[in-house]
Amino acid sequence: MKGISIKDIAKQAGVSPTTxxxxxxxxxxxxxISDQVSKKILKLAAKLKYKPNQLARGLRxxxxxxxxxxxxxxxxxFFANVAKIVExxxxxxxxxxxxxxxxxxxxxxxxLLEVLEYRQVDGYIITPTPNLDKxxxxxxxxxxxxxxxxxxxxxxPTNYVMVNNFQGAFDAxxxxxxxxxGKIAVVTITSEQIQMKERLNGFSAAMKTHKAxxxxxxxxxxxxxxxKEEAVSQIKAFIKDIPGLDAIFFTTNYLGIYGIESLKELGxxxxxxxxxxxxxxxxxxxxxxxxxxxxxxxxxxxARNLIQVLMNELSQNNHQINQVVLPxxxxxxxxxxxxxxxxxxx
Amino acid sequence: MKGISIKDIAKQAGVSPTTxxxxxxxxxxxxxISDQVSKKILKLAAKLKYKPNQLARGLRxxxxxxxxxxxxxxxxxFFANVAKIVExxxxxxxxxxxxxxxxxxxxxxxxLLEVLEYRQVDGYIITPTPNLDKxxxxxxxxxxxxxxxxxxxxxxPTNYVMVNNFQGAFDAxxxxxxxxxGKIAVVTITSEQIQMKERLNGFSAAMKTHKAxxxxxxxxxxxxxxxKEEAVSQIKAFIKDIPGLDAIFFTTNYLGIYGIESLKELGxxxxxxxxxxxxxxxxxxxxxxxxxxxxxxxxxxxARNLIQVLMNELSQNNHQINQVVLPxxxxxxxxxxxxxxxxxxx
DNA sequence: CTGAAAGCGCTTACAG
DNA sequence: CTGAAAGCGCTTACAG
Numbered sequence: 001m002k003g004i005s006i007k008d009i010a011k012q013a014g015v016s017p018t019t020x021x022x023x024x025x026x027x028x029x030x031x032x033i034s035d036q037v038s039k040k041i042l043k044l045a046a047k048l049k050y051k052p053n054q055l056a057r058g059l060r061x062x063x064x065x066x067x068x069x070x071x072x073x074x075x076x077x078f079f080a081n082v083a084k085i086v087e088x089x090x091x092x093x094x095x096x097x098x099x100x101x102x103x104x105x106x107x108x109x110x111x112l113l114e115v116l117e118y119r120q121v122d123g124y125i126i127t128p129t130p131n132l133d134k135x136x137x138x139x140x141x142x143x144x145x146x147x148x149x150x151x152x153x154x155x156x157p158t159n160y161v162m163v164n165n166f167q168g169a170f171d172a173x174x175x176x177x178x179x180x181x182g183k184i185a186v187v188t189i190t191s192e193q194i195q196m197k198e199r200l201n202g203f204s205a206a207m208k209t210h211k212a213x214x215x216x217x218x219x220x221x222x223x224x225x226x227x228k229e230e231a232v233s234q235i236k237a238f239i240k241d242i243p244g245l246d247a248i249f250f251t252t253n254y255l256g257i258y259g260i261e262s263l264k265e266l267g268x269x270x271x272x273x274x275x276x277x278x279x280x281x282x283x284x285x286x287x288x289x290x291x292x293x294x295x296x297x298x299x300x301x302x303a304r305n306l307i308q309v310l311m312n313e314l315s316q317n318n319h320q321i322n323q324v325v326l327p328x329x330x331x332x333x334x335x336x337x338x339x340x341x342x343x344x345x346x
Numbered sequence: 347m348k349g350i351s352i353k354d355i356a357k358q359a360g361v362s363p364t365t366x367x368x369x370x371x372x373x374x375x376x377x378x379i380s381d382q383v384s385k386k387i388l389k390l391a392a393k394l395k396y397k398p399n400q401l402a403r404g405l406r407x408x409x410x411x412x413x414x415x416x417x418x419x420x421x422x423x424f425f426a427n428v429a430k431i432v433e434x435x436x437x438x439x440x441x442x443x444x445x446x447x448x449x450x451x452x453x454x455x456x457x458l459l460e461v462l463e464y465r466q467v468d469g470y471i472i473t474p475t476p477n478l479d480k481x482x483x484x485x486x487x488x489x490x491x492x493x494x495x496x497x498x499x500x501x502x503p504t505n506y507v508m509v510n511n512f513q514g515a516f517d518a519x520x521x522x523x524x525x526x527x528g529k530i531a532v533v534t535i536t537s538e539q540i541q542m543k544e545r546l547n548g549f550s551a552a553m554k555t556h557k558a559x560x561x562x563x564x565x566x567x568x569x570x571x572x573x574k575e576e577a578v579s580q581i582k583a584f585i586k587d588i589p590g591l592d593a594i595f596f597t598t599n600y601l602g603i604y605g606i607e608s609l610k611e612l613g614x615x616x617x618x619x620x621x622x623x624x625x626x627x628x629x630x631x632x633x634x635x636x637x638x639x640x641x642x643x644x645x646x647x648x649a650r651n652l653i654q655v656l657m658n659e660l661s662q663n664n665h666q667i668n669q670v671v672l673p674x675x676x677x678x679x680x681x682x683x684x685x686x687x688x689x690x691x692x
Numbered sequence: 693c694t695g696a697a698a699g700c701g702c703t704t705a706c707a708g
Numbered sequence: 709c710t711g712a713a714a715g716c717g718c719t720t721a722c723a724g
Binding site: 005006007017018021022025052053054055056057058059060061 | 717
Binding site for chain 1: 693
């Protein structure tokens with residue numbers, strides 16, 4: 001009932017398992033196996049549809065040809081798209097992907113890391129949660145091939161691949177100012193995570209550069225753990241509280257989505273009553289009427305670089321650190337066009 | 347450098363690896379190991395943070411505690427959400443998930459199945475592509491635990507979990523008719539896949555029941571392989587070709603999205619110029635103005651049932667076939683409200 | 693040019 | 709109540 005093994009081939013070919021192994025691993029030349037024997041084995045393997053048992057191989061070599069991918073939420077548009085390309089790219093190198101979602105919970109992340117260690121993955125692609133420093137440091141210390149995504153831990157020198165959050169947010173703010181908006185609010189998540197900080201910093205920097213005010217009360221933080229209903233109600237209250245508000249910047253895709261929902265419930269017309277810009281692109285932003293201007297991440301590039309960097313680590317002992325920061329793109333749509341009249345008073 | 351093994355514990359506890367294995371596998375009672383020895387081993391294992399090597403265990407037992415998940419496209423909203431819950435549910439049983447996207451290509455699906463076999467997954471959750479009958483039949487013949495999702499192969503008796511496509515489409519058509527629409531078109535994919543057939547059948551049946559005409563020219567099929575641009579341009583041409591068209595049913599989420607894009611480009615106002623209804627729910631449908639009426643799939647239930655059925659197979663030899671069909675829900679939004687004037691002539 | 697043997701880390705039938 | 713030993717399917721250092 002089991003698959004056929006190297007022994008079966010050896011028996012049928014009348015040689016030893018050793019020889020079969022050599023040939024099948026492309027070491028025929030190196031080990032100076034005769035051409036006839038070599039061919040016979042290859043033919044036999046093809047005929048019997050021999051598939052090496054990866055467990056046995058892994059046990060022996062210590063390599064599983066598997067990488068662990070830890071994302072925040074595989075159902076999120078950004079992470080799902082990255083995951084898809086990561087899987088495709090990994091496949092090119094013969095690696096498979098085990099994945100898991102953290103929901104931004106340190107506990108879940110620890111659990112996932114444990115399971116992946118258990119499973120002896122060869123390398124890790126990790127979206128770190130808050131307070132994951134210790135675990136990441138441990139992996140680094142154990143010299144495990146690893147690359148962080150979406151965010152990094154400033155205290156720990158590791159590989160990472162990420163979008164230029166500062167620049168993306170800077171461009172967004174600058175664009176809003178250029179379009180003539182004056183009273184701009186920001187909705188972000190309550191988290192000390194670096195990517196959110198940098199988006200906020202980029203935004204502030206642009207405001208400062210252009211001498212536009214950005215008082216504390218124009219900033220709203222929503223907990224990651226809030227349900228959709230809670231988030232929407234908080235955003236609504238926040239918006240209602242700021243008279244004369246004419247534009248909002250949402251620092252991540254799902255907040256942008258909640259924001260659209262909030263504005264809809266408030267009866268405010270995007271592009272007309274209020275301008276909207278969000279980090280990350282999404283079908284909703286593209287096809288909403290009016291289209292929602294956004295800061296798009298280079299998803300393909302991110303995924304490709306993640307695998308690139310990881311494969312680099314996997315293939316050599318050269319532990320040079322790779323930190324890749326990719327440019328964000330401002331995608332202009334109709335949600336920020338001042339051409340229409342701008343009034344907001346409730 | 348390697349982790350610590352059963353041998354290490356045995357040595358430190360002054361017992362044999364056998365005893366350690368028994369205790370660690372909860373067979374202390376059964377094997378009548380003394381309480382003191384048992385406790386000593388447990389303590390030691392905790393102290394040393396012993397993690398069993400899954401490869402070795404798998405090699406010995408033939409079980410990897412891994413399941414393979416084959417979806418059409420992990421970046422698609424429906425599949426990403428199912429995948430997320432599948433992963434969570436599998437985790438509860440100690441299983442991890444290896445996944446892959448087929449892009450509806452038989453070749454890719456075959457490749458994925460090969461890799462998963464290679465990796466000795468214990469069970470499969472498969473979204474079959476066209477022409478995958480042979481491979482599925484092989485798995486069935488080899489008595490591999492397996493459950494199909496989203497669609498099934500009528501010729502092969504297998505487990506599956508899926509939404510009631512017929513009923514969902516029937517309800518959609520009936521609803522359109524009740525709302526007063528008379529000239530209704532359907533946009534689907536060119537594929538003989540059963541789920542699309544059933545959606546079409548459900549639609550036709552409702553039309554027939556209500557004695558509404560549904561001539562062939564009201565049906566447009568788009569190849570799965572079409573790019574977004576191609577699909578949109580085909581949909582636009584199709585719509586322009588039907589004078590008096592007042593409603594469209596899209597048989598799957600991405601076609602609905604393309605449809606919205608097409609109508610936007612044509613300058614037609616959804617809900618006003620034309621009614622729209624799509625299979626599958628999506629943030630875009632919920633938050634579009636007007637909201638897009640849709641036939642929602644019970645994603646949580648689908649995922650939970652998938653794991654349920656698979657775990658059932660995995661845990662027993664009882665090869666009773668489980669075929670779960672879950673109800674679809676019509677989510678009514680503003681894209682199909684006849685209250686507004688309906689005119690369409692170009 | 694090829695093979696016997698050890699060993700990766702487990703589990704389990706067998707023996708005592 | 710506990711242990712010695714075989715074996716899962718590979719790879720590889722060693723020997724000839």
